[in-house]
Amino acid sequence: MSKLVMGYWDCPFCGAKGNRGDVVNCPSCGRARGDVQFYVKDYQEGENLREEELNQFEQLDEEKAQSFSKNPDWYCSFCNSLNSDNAEFCGNCGSSRADSEANYFEMLKKKKEREAAEAAAQPQPAQPQEKRRSPLAIIAVILIAVVALFAWMNGSKSSGNLKITSLNWVRNINVEENRQYSESGWTLPAGAEQTGSREEIHHYDQVLDHYENVEVPRTRQVYDHDEYTLEDNGNGTFTSVSHPVYRTETYYVTEQRPVYVSVPRYQTKYYYNIWRWTPSRDVTASGDDHNAAWPEVVLADNEREGKRSEVYRFTVENTKKAGETAVYRLAESDWMNLNTGDQIIITSKRTGADPYISDEKGNRIADLVRER
Ligand SMILES: [Zn+2]
Ligand SMILES: [Zn+2]
Incomplete structure (x- = not known):
């Protein structure tokens, strides 16, 4: 009312x-x-x-x-x-x-x-005009900065005054030994000698066992009471207008939830001995001349040659700064052209990319990897 x-x-x-x-x-x-x-x-x-x-x-x-x-x-x-x-x-x-x-x-x-x-x-009080750069101008400034940074990074610095003080080559042959291992697995690899087998748990399956009832809370809005506003009738009186106010009520519903059990699944597991080629020792040759050669390898009955590796490097000294040396690695064909006492120019990028031997104009002659 x-x-x-x-x-x-x-x-x-x-x-x-x-x-x-x-x-x-x-x-x-x-x-x-x-x-x-x-x-x-x-x-x-x-x-x-x-x-x-x-x-x-x-x-x-x-x-x-x-x-x-x-x-x-x-x-x-x-x-x-x-x-x-x-x-x-x-x-x-x-x-x-x-x-x-x-x-x-x-x-x-x-x-x-x-x-x-x-x-x-009414005249508005003058707003202090903030001097604001347009977003476009800010982006332009950032772009210019980034481009300048990249240009600088991509820039190269060359170092002359470098004299090769020594050459070095290393050639290595890894020797593998045939060794017997005891292993197990779900399959028997080719060449394995089976020593046994048994049923073991391979994995678990989640299997529906039953449903259980659970009480799940839900909420609903229920009418609580009325509140009133007063509305102007325009004649010296006001009329009260009612508005229902609701409250949140919690209630429970029963839901069925599945319950699973873990069921083990068995498979045959194989136990076996197997021979595997295994890296066991290195045979190395090295020198400070141009006569790089592979080392002589003497193999036992249960051995064979494995991976080969080779490294060619030189050491340079800064002729202007006595004692300042660096070691570089490079391809054998490029290394063969270098001799102790040679004066060379090494150019490197500020980006940290690998340096290279260059001519006086900065043209690339041989790629390098710096060691120390
Ligand atoms: Zn009147
Ligand atoms: Zn009056």
């Missing part, structure tokens, strides 16, 4: 505050009420009230309520005073309602629009 609550108004002429909504002439100055906005004391527009809070406000009894029309007051076009919807003539000057151009709400709306327009027309 909505209720009718007493509204109040402030006199625009003499400033008297809190005049009752059922009074049309200001008790202070006697002027008819005109350009006013009704309100309820101690209530903010849109505020939600509990029922007991609503009952704190002055409510109009049945008889009094009957005396108010449901409709807003109308404005007299001649004296601008507010008159009840029930009245056909202005209570202040006697003009006809037929000449009225606006009711309370229409006038209030116009007033608010006028105030908004005035506020907009």
Whole structure:
């Protein structure tokens, strides 16, 4: 049930505050009420009230309520005073309602629009103009920086004044030994001598065993109570409007959940001995001349030759900085062209890419890998 609550108004002429909504002439100055906005004391527009809070406000009894029309007051076009919807003539000057151009709400709306327009027309305090670079300019600066960085990184620095002080070659042959291993597995490899077998757990399968009931919480919104807002009727009264308020309620539903068991799956596992070629020792030859050769390998009955590897390197010394040396590795064909005492130029990129031997113009002659 909505209720009718007493509204109040402030006199625009003499400033008297809190005049009752059922009074049309200001008790202070006697002027008819005109350009006013009704309100309820101690209530903010849109505020939600509990029922007991609503009952704190002055409510109009049945008889009094009957005396108010449901409709807003109308404005007299001649004296601008507010008159009840029930009245056909202005209570202040006697003009006809037929000449009225606006009711309370229409006038209030116009007033608010006028105030908004005035506020907009006010010269705004000058905003300090922030000097902001456009995002495009910032991106351009970053791009230029990145390009410059790459150009610098890609730049090379050459070092002359380098003299080869020694050459070195190393050739290595790994020797493999045939060894017997005891192993097991789900299959028997070719060449293995089986020593036994047995059934063992290979893996587990998750198998549905049964369903169990579980209580699962759910929530729902249930009606709790009503709250009220007070709406301006535009005639000195306000009507309470109820809004339902809900609360969250938890309830439980029974659900069936599958329960699984782990079931072992068996397979035949094989135990066997197997011979495997296994790296066992290195035979190495080295020298500081151009006569690189593979070492002589003497094999036992259970041995064979495995992987071969070879390294060719030289050491350079900076002729301008005594004692500053570096060691480089390179392909055998390039290495064969180098001799102790040669003056060379080594170019390297700032990106850390591998250096190379170059001519005086920086042209690549032989790729290098620096060792130390
Ligand atoms: Zn007054
Ligand atoms: Zn009038």
